[in-house]
Amino acid sequence: MIKYILRRLVHSIFMILGITLIIFIITNVVGDPVALLMDPEAPRQQYEMLHHQLGLDRPLYVQYLMFLKNLAGGSFGESFQFEEPAMDLVWQHLPATIELTLAAMIFAVSVAIPVGIISAVKPYSLLDRVGRLFALAGQAAPGFWLGIMAILLFGVEWGWLPVSGRGGLSHLILPAVTLGFYAMAAILRLTRSAMLDVMDRDYIRTARIKGLGEGKVILKHGLKNALIPVITIVSLFMGRLLGGAVVTETIFAWPGLGRLAVQAIGSSDFPVVQAVVFVMSVMFIAINLIVDLLYSWIDPRITYS
Amino acid sequence: MRRFPVAGGGILVIFILAALFSPWLATHDPVKQDLANTLMPPAWQQGGDASHLLGTDNLGRDIFSRLVHGARVSLLVGILAVSLSLVVGTWLGLLAGFFGGRIESIIMRLTDMQLAMPFILMAIAIVGALGPSTRNIVIVLAVCNWATYARLIRGEVLSVRQNEFVELAVVNGAGTGRILFLHILPNVVNTLIVMATLDMGRMIIFEGAMSFLGLGVQPPQPSWGNMLADGRAYLSVAWHLATFPGLAIMLVVLGSNLFGDWLRGFLDPQRKKFLAGGRA
Numbered sequence: 001m002i003k004y005i006l007r008r009l010v011h012s013i014f015m016i017l018g019i020t021l022i023i024f025i026i027t028n029v030v031g032d033p034v035a036l037l038m039d040p041e042a043p044r045q046q047y048e049m050l051h052h053q054l055g056l057d058r059p060l061y062v063q064y065l066m067f068l069k070n071l072a073g074g075s076f077g078e079s080f081q082f083e084e085p086a087m088d089l090v091w092q093h094l095p096a097t098i099e100l101t102l103a104a105m106i107f108a109v110s111v112a113i114p115v116g117i118i119s120a121v122k123p124y125s126l127l128d129r130v131g132r133l134f135a136l137a138g139q140a141a142p143g144f145w146l147g148i149m150a151i152l153l154f155g156v157e158w159g160w161l162p163v164s165g166r167g168g169l170s171h172l173i174l175p176a177v178t179l180g181f182y183a184m185a186a187i188l189r190l191t192r193s194a195m196l197d198v199m200d201r202d203y204i205r206t207a208r209i210k211g212l213g214e215g216k217v218i219l220k221h222g223l224k225n226a227l228i229p230v231i232t233i234v235s236l237f238m239g240r241l242l243g244g245a246v247v248t249e250t251i252f253a254w255p256g257l258g259r260l261a262v263q264a265i266g267s268s269d270f271p272v273v274q275a276v277v278f279v280m281s282v283m284f285i286a287i288n289l290i291v292d293l294l295y296s297w298i299d300p301r302i303t304y305s
Numbered sequence: 306m307r308r309f310p311v312a313g314g315g316i317l318v319i320f321i322l323a324a325l326f327s328p329w330l331a332t333h334d335p336v337k338q339d340l341a342n343t344l345m346p347p348a349w350q351q352g353g354d355a356s357h358l359l360g361t362d363n364l365g366r367d368i369f370s371r372l373v374h375g376a377r378v379s380l381l382v383g384i385l386a387v388s389l390s391l392v393v394g395t396w397l398g399l400l401a402g403f404f405g406g407r408i409e410s411i412i413m414r415l416t417d418m419q420l421a422m423p424f425i426l427m428a429i430a431i432v433g434a435l436g437p438s439t440r441n442i443v444i445v446l447a448v449c450n451w452a453t454y455a456r457l458i459r460g461e462v463l464s465v466r467q468n469e470f471v472e473l474a475v476v477n478g479a480g481t482g483r484i485l486f487l488h489i490l491p492n493v494v495n496t497l498i499v500m501a502t503l504d505m506g507r508m509i510i511f512e513g514a515m516s517f518l519g520l521g522v523q524p525p526q527p528s529w530g531n532m533l534a535d536g537r538a539y540l541s542v543a544w545h546l547a548t549f550p551g552l553a554i555m556l557v558v559l560g561s562n563l564f565g566d567w568l569r570g571f572l573d574p575q576r577k578k579f580l581a582g583g584r585a
Contacts, residue, residue: 018418026430140559142510144517145551148537152548156541243423247514251537261426262518265433273433277426284423 005293012289019281023274024067076278077271081264086271089260090279096166097256100249101241103172104180109234112184116191120199121218131188138185143244147178147251164253175252179244183237190233194226201225235291239284310571313563320557324376331370332358336525339365344543360545362535371527372549378528379554382439382521383508386446387501393447394454395497399490401455402462409459416452424449424511432520442521446508457500461493495572502565506558513554529554 058066070077076086119128138146154174155163162171198204199222207217246258253259257276264272323330345361346353347368353360359368401412419427428445435441515521516530524531529550536547 015418015421018414019422022418022422022427023430026434136562137555137559140506140562141555142513142551142558144514145533145547145554148533148540148547148551152540152544156544239423243425246425246429247518250518258425261429262520265429265520268433270433273430277422277430280426281422285421288421 004296008289008292012285015285016282019285020068020071020278021064023277024064027270027274071278076275079264079269079272081267081269081272086275089272090257090275093255093257093260094279096254097242097245097249097258099166099172100175100179100245100254100256101238103176104178104183104241104245104248105234105238106180107176108180108184108187108237112187113191113230116188117195117218117223119188119192120195123196128192132192135185135188138181139189141181143178143182144247144251146181147174147248150174150178151251166255175248175254178251179241179248182244183234183241186237187230187233191226191230194229195222198222198226232291232295235287235294238287238291242280242284242287310564310567313560313565313567316556316560317564320376320380320553320560323373324380327373327377331367331373332356333367333370335366335371335374335527337366341365344539344546346543347545359549360543362532362546363539363543366527368532368545368549371532372529372553375527375529375532375550376553376557378439378522378526379509379512379530379557382443382446382512382528383505385443386450386508386512387504389443389447390450390504391454391497391501394451395458395493397451398455398458399462402459402466412455413459416455419449419452420456425514428511428515429520432515437515437520437523439522439526442512442515445515446511450504450508453504454497454500457496458493461496465492499565499569499572502561502568506561506565509554509557509561513550 074087078084079086079089082089115127115131119125119131122128151163151174154161161174163174165171199218204217204221207221208214212220245256246261248254249256249259250262257280261273261276261280263269264276339361342357342361343363343365345357345365347360348355348358350360357367357369359372361367362371397412397415401409427449431445431448432441435444512521512528513530513533516528517534519531519534521530522528524535532550533547536543536545536550539546
């Protein structure tokens with residue numbers, strides 16, 4: 001067990017290193033930072049000067065090592081746009097993204113699991129049909145469009161909820177629901193099919209024969225076992241929500257990392273782009289790592305070779 | 306499973322036809338501005354006009370025409386992206402699965418890393434460096450997507466490789482290429498097709514998201530994504546700008562999901578046995 005944990009940890013560290021390489025290659029090798037920074041009309045001399053200043057005339061591996069060295073010190077350089085260290089900007093915007101992602105997950109799970117269970121227990125009922133239709137549409141509709149429609153309906157037409165910025169709970173509702181919607185749809189479908197599958201099993205029949213009330217049968221025996229694949233998918237989605245946050249934050253002007261990244265690209269602010277991509281990737285890897293470890297702890301039957 | 310994919314296939318056919326015949330279907334030039342007639346509502350609302358079926362946008366461009374041309378762009382990008390990632394991923398998966406050893410390790414590490422980064426972030430990083438354009442969006446989508454295919458194909462190759470007919474082929478002296486193409490690939494094609502169909506929907510959504518963020522198809526060329534971005538600014542006065550492009554995306558994705566699901570059932574080898582009267 002300990003060996004497994006250590007192995008996964010090392011694996012994750014390699015992942016992170018690989019990502020720094022990818023980030024480095026993408027921004028420094030494939031793109032041309034200087035050309036994007038400067039006025040195309042600028043004289044050759046200025047170009048050369050900036051080139052040298054940014055250390056871009058050194059051999060690539062030296063640049064990469066410089067990059068890593070800075071990274072180890074927690075620095076991605078200074079933002080071109082804001083004249084603050086890029087990492088500082090990241091730390092400032094991180095809490096907002098975490099808040100949004102957690103809220104979205106809570107929404108998705110608290111709607112999907114109960115509806116999924118009821119759907120499975122009462123198949124073909126009205127709730128089941130509506131729920132399934134909902135889930136199907138939810139998986140096909142682009143999240144950002146749903147967000148805009150939500151703004152249209154709840155903000156413009158009815159004026160119930162605020163549609164931008166971060167504030168109290170009312171500001172959180174629309175973005176969280178928008179972000180979590182796809183996850184909710186997927187989890188609902190999975191919960192339903194997992195429960196249907198489990199309810200057919202022999203041990204459920206045994207429980208019923210024993211005389212247990214239906215509620216206990218469903219919850220104590222059925223749900224516990226159905227939850228295993230559901231937990232897998234929930235944890236898979238945690239990472240994906242991070243990615244989805246980028247678009248959602250842009251729509252609702254939510255001051256998180258995603259919005260920061262989009263703004264940074266718009267102004268060719270490389271240090272910030274690199275910093276955000278790096279931090280979000282690390283978060284993603286960390287989540288996956290925790291999920292893997294949790295998973296092998298929950299279900300001891302899983303053996304990893 | 307029904308015999309014909311009425312819903313999914315039907316939707317897809319409509320959109321594909323719309324995309325193919327867009328220059329003839331469109332009632333107006335999608336980029337032509339008409340500043341005298343901006344923000345006209347759809348024809349059935351007050352202030353609307355039958356000449357602009359779905360109204361006009363903030364620059365007076367006809368929404369229906371833009372929608373139809375956008376279908377062309379979105380579907381094309383989707384198909385290209387899926388094809389590219391499928392080809393690259395399949396190749397690498399085949400190589401990894403068949404040759405094993407060092408090659409497999411390297412390729413699998415690459416897939417790990419690519420899957421470790423959330424798609425949007427990779428896309429942002431790449432577009433941030435290369436600049437936004439339609440061509441770059443296809444590249445980005447393909448680069449961010451090949452790993453799923455590679456993994457899948459490698460898995461299939463590994464399992465098929467065990468089968469006897471492959472061993473027989475090897476024993477009979479068949480060359481590697483022959484084995485790959487004649488024996489392994491046909492077994493894998495079904496899964497590939499289903500995956501690609503389902504992937505189309507994903508790619509279209511991603512293209513929409515990227516164009517929405519300004520990182521994909523650039524204006525004035527209409528893409529459902531950038532139409533949504535335009536429409537967002539005018540939500541309080543014109544609901545139709547943002548509603549229709551998103552609806553279009555949703556319908557296409559729904560269609561391809563439904564079609565992919567049906568296809569999966571249709572191509573299932575068990576089904577043929579079942580239909581023939583034997584027990585599946």
